[in-house]
Amino acid sequence: MRIVMIGTGYVGLVSGACFSDFGHEVVCVDKDAGKIDRLLKGEMPIYEPGLDTLVARNVEAGRLSFTLSLEEAMPGADAVFIAVGTPSRRGDGHADLSYVYAAAEEVAKLIGDYVVVVTKSTVPVGTGAEVEKIIREARPDLVPGDNFSVASNPEFLREGAAISDFKRPDRVVVGAEDEKARDVMRELYRPLFINETPILFTGRTTSELTKYAANAFLATKITFINEIADICEKVGADVQQVAKGIGLDGRIGKKFLHAGPGYGGSCFPKDTLALARTAQSVGAPTRIVEAVVEINDARKRSMAARIADAAGGSLKGKTVAVLGLTFKPNTDDMRDSPALDIVPALQKMGATVKAHDPEGMHEAKKHLPDLTYCSGPYEALEGADAAVLVTEWDAYRALDMDRVSKLMASPVLVDLRNVYTPQIMREAGFTYRSIGRS
Ligand SMILES: NC(=O)c1ccc[n+]([C@@H]2O[C@H](COP(=O)([O-])OP(=O)(O)OC[C@H]3O[C@@H](n4cnc5c(N)ncnc54)[C@H](O)[C@@H]3O)[C@@H](O)[C@H]2O)c1
Known part of the structure; x- marks a missing residue:
């Protein structure tokens, strides 16, 4: 053909x-x-x-x-x-x-x-x-x-x-x-x-709606587990174990149950919003999807405060290392990445930002021109008062924490992807915050 x-x-x-x-x-x-x-x-x-x-x-x-x-x-x-x-x-x-x-x-x-x-x-x-x-x-x-x-x-x-x-x-x-x-x-x-x-x-219409329904459902699943993560933090539960406990139920499924900083990317944000608008315009508003859009936007915006909190309250005059800028690993796509909310908010709070991303820095420079781009994670971490892991690239999964701790001005790590284990990080002397795990 x-x-x-x-x-x-x-x-x-x-x-x-x-x-x-x-x-x-x-x-x-x-x-x-x-x-x-x-x-x-x-x-x-x-x-x-x-x-x-x-x-x-x-x-x-x-x-x-x-x-x-x-x-x-x-x-x-x-x-x-x-x-x-x-x-x-x-x-x-x-x-x-x-x-x-x-x-x-x-x-x-x-x-x-x-x-x-x-x-x-x-x-x-x-x-x-x-x-x-x-x-x-x-x-x-x-x-x-x-x-x-x-x-x-x-x-x-x-x-x-x-x-x-x-x-x-x-x-x-x-x-x-x-x-x-x-x-x-x-x-x-x-x-x-x-x-x-x-x-x-x-039919054509059914096919068109199927795509939006699929993306809205997946975005809802992520948003759901993010809200469960918030509850976990308040009550001392572990969101990863909750996700496993519910995900093993075949009716629920274990995918798209990773709590994090809120979904981004070139599809979910725009498609959830577009579905909500279509639904409103045909007189069948979808309150679930509208809530998902609102909750996710607020979540991305709230991440900077979480980082400031881990760093002792104020970021004025401090340096924050950002590891990962793309909305997920293995792409250079920066569209609607959580980093686009997090980095400017950190800067607004008075922080100097140093960042690294294995593939996304060329694209990131178009959106985030006012930060220091580093050639590797250790360069970004050098002298930083706090670090935040935004994207779970493989390159950040096995950092040498002894080296990190010596390089940083103070060992504070906010792990927005739950890559590391809280107990091990605490034993390594870090102030460590993750998502939905006490
Ligand atoms: N990116 C994803 O992961 C993904 C997944 C599923 C569906 N989609 C959907 O697929 C569509 C494309 O997404 P994308 O991420 O590939 O977009 P993109 O922006 O990466 O690519 C679109 C391309 O179309 C070109 N273009 C625009 N008008 C043109 C024209 N008249 N003639 C020739 N070229 C033209 C642009 O120059 C651009 O290179 C979107 O509707 C998106 O929602 C994207």
């Missing part, structure tokens, strides 16, 4: 490369000349483990290519995926669909033979119908279902594990309104039949 992937970001580039690895012929298109330029040179515009080798292998095999020109890419395509950004619309929290609609308009002009236009971006209910309308208005000569179809195929991959998630997903969801589109989508995902991956065919 021939595939065009519009958008070579975290989703488009991974999806395009994986589809080509399945044996399809994929052309990835982006408007960002810098990204295409780097890809043509064999450089990755994002950090995702394993992506460079996957891309190189498929470019070499002649199945994967990159271009700025949709016009060049479109002829002969069986499917055109729209994998552009859908950020929060400034002001109201609805998803900003301008990139999706702009891509649909560009596609419309270039449709020749039958093609399925697939929204892979996370889009609110009704977007597929709107994309179809845009194409019909731009091209009255085309008949939906005959000359083109519009399908929904939301993506569930996680950054940091994106390739295995794409190639071995728990399920694939396809929303389509006609058999012709379903046939193309079935053929595209045929390589997954070997693993018996469930492929769920639904």
Whole structure:
């Protein structure tokens, strides 16, 4: 099959490369000349483990290519995926669909033979119908279902594990309104039949809502355990044991029960907000998701006070070492990372911040210009009055605590990811605070 992937970001580039690895012929298109330029040179515009080798292998095999020109890419395509950004619309929290609609308009002009236009971006209910309308208005000569179809195929991959998630997903969801589109989508995902991956065919609207419901549920699970962690701190219980105790119940499941500083990233914050807005606008408000959004925002904002408290109350004139800036390990993505709330709040309290992140510092510098970036964790910790572990990168999991204690001006560690053991840290002479563990 021939595939065009519009958008070579975290989703488009991974999806395009994986589809080509399945044996399809994929052309990835982006408007960002810098990204295409780097890809043509064999450089990755994002950090995702394993992506460079996957891309190189498929470019070499002649199945994967990159271009700025949709016009060049479109002829002969069986499917055109729209994998552009859908950020929060400034002001109201609805998803900003301008990139999706702009891509649909560009596609419309270039449709020749039958093609399925697939929204892979996370889009609110009704977007597929709107994309179809845009194409019909731009091209009255085309008949939906005959000359083109519009399908929904939301993506569930996680950054940091994106390739295995794409190639071995728990399920694939396809929303389509006609058999012709379903046939193309079935053929595209045929390589997954070997693993018996469930492929769920639904209507377009159901598929669109499924993606938001999945993200809202996961964000709710995280928020739930974060609130349980707060109770644990008050009563002297251990949130990790509570999480284990409930997670072993098959009805609950053990994933997404890690208490921390609040969820961030490019999806949960904007998608929970967008779902809440959609729900309000259709007259079926979801109070649970609204509460999750509010609780999570407040939690991220409250972390700096926790750090100040561990450091003796005031951060004026003190130096804080921040370990980890990205919203989770194994990505360079800084979008809505808790660090974006924590670092400015620490600075506002009078602290000087030194930070390290294995892959995120280039991206972080765009958002947090006024801090000292260090080449490693020990450099960040040197002379610090307090340290905070924000992202649980492997590089921070086995720090030499003797060395850390000698390097720091005072051994205070706030571990927002519960990487270390309270008793061991206390025995090592640290003032140690974690989440939901006394
Ligand atoms: N990042 C994730 O982990 C993840 C997971 C699942 C779903 N999603 C969803 O996938 C979508 C894309 O997310 P992302 O993180 O890959 O975004 P991104 O910002 O990394 O990438 C989007 C890309 O689209 C390009 N683009 C925009 N308009 C274009 C156009 N008209 N023609 C060509 N290129 C265009 C941009 O230049 C950019 O490179 C979003 O809706 C997101 O919610 C993301």
